[in-house]
Amino acid sequence: MKASPWEKEDALHEDIQILDNHVPKIFVVEDGKLKGMTFEKVHAVFNEKGKRSLVPTGEPEVFIEADDVLVAIGLENTFPWVEKSTGVEFGEWGMPIVDAVTFQSTNKSVFFGGDSAFGPKNVITAVAHGHQAAISINLYLKEKSLTERPSPFVNLVSQKMGIHEWSYDSEVENDLRYAVPHAAKAATLTDRKMEVELGFDVQTALKEARRCLNCDVQTVFVKDRCIECDACMDICPTSCITFTANGEEEDLRTRLKAPSLNLTQSLYVSDTLPTSRVMVKDEDVCLHCGLCAERCPTSAWDMQQFLYKVTKAC
Ligand code: SF4
Numbered sequence: 001m002k003a004s005p006w007e008k009e010d011a012l013h014e015d016i017q018i019l020d021n022h023v024p025k026i027f028v029v030e031d032g033k034l035k036g037m038t039f040e041k042v043h044a045v046f047n048e049k050g051k052r053s054l055v056p057t058g059e060p061e062v063f064i065e066a067d068d069v070l071v072a073i074g075l076e077n078t079f080p081w082v083e084k085s086t087g088v089e090f091g092e093w094g095m096p097i098v099d100a101v102t103f104q105s106t107n108k109s110v111f112f113g114g115d116s117a118f119g120p121k122n123v124i125t126a127v128a129h130g131h132q133a134a135i136s137i138n139l140y141l142k143e144k145s146l147t148e149r150p151s152p153f154v155n156l157v158s159q160k161m162g163i164h165e166w167s168y169d170s171e172v173e174n175d176l177r178y179a180v181p182h183a184a185k186a187a188t189l190t191d192r193k194m195e196v197e198l199g200f201d202v203q204t205a206l207k208e209a210r211r212c213l214n215c216d217v218q219t220v221f222v223k224d225r226c227i228e229c230d231a232c233m234d235i236c237p238t239s240c241i242t243f244t245a246n247g248e249e250e251d252l253r254t255r256l257k258a259p260s261l262n263l264t265q266s267l268y269v270s271d272t273l274p275t276s277r278v279m280v281k282d283e284d285v286c287l288h289c290g291l292c293a294e295r296c297p298t299s300a301w302d303m304q305q306f307l308y309k310v311t312k313a314c
């Protein structure tokens, strides 16, 4: 079934049975009363661009009894009001042909975004498209290149506040994600205005927040401050720091303290240190716990929060 994972999860939570690949065909009405619906069984076929089509399997139609039917069978683009003479071209599925970066259509002064241009996503994506389209329109009106777009805001801010005081919790939490508690089904299924998700209480919210891996806090290494005491290598709980002789990547990966198995993750290799070694860090196993920075006597390691802000129209 084509739906977001959270929509499926919510449906299953309310005991809704999901029957995949059944296309509604006919409302069955007897003596003026709805009896149910017949469905055609189909299977998904994907074209070379990954677009899905539902093709009948040839099996007999399926009848399902029903007292009521809620019609929710997807979306369709309807742009009959956009005349061909405007120069806006439409592709398969009636979607306008739009540049994925600039949101410009084949008529250079017309821009599209959101579901109408790229298919069903969520409102956050549609708002982001709106910002990017507005930037394009601004550039277009100023007769500037639409591909030379304003850069995002990027910054690193040191998180160290004192020798033993950190902005982030350094403990490793093995807890699984805490599920948000729901109101009783008997109540929510009879009152459609009732809020289903109750939210976390303070204690659970704190536990959930502690599961954060601090991915926004980076370990920043300043080679010229390092006195090669190897203290960070000793304290790192995942052995992701190694001081060793430099070499080809394939060879270097075999000489790290912890096996470097994820070949898609680049290694960080410092410039050559005074003893002719280099500091090699495998980011793939770093917990961002900050212990290396706390242990380092010269602040050669520093924990810095990475900030990234997409440019928005205002
Ligand atoms: S932040 Fe923690 S896991 Fe990462 S390199 Fe430093 S000590 Fe090791």
Ligand code: SF4
Residues within 6 Å of the ligand: 225, 226, 227, 228, 229, 230, 231, 232, 233, 295, 296, 297, 298, 299, 300, 301
């Ligand atoms: S603890 Fe600091 S000074 Fe010592 S080896 Fe690590 S980075 Fe260099």
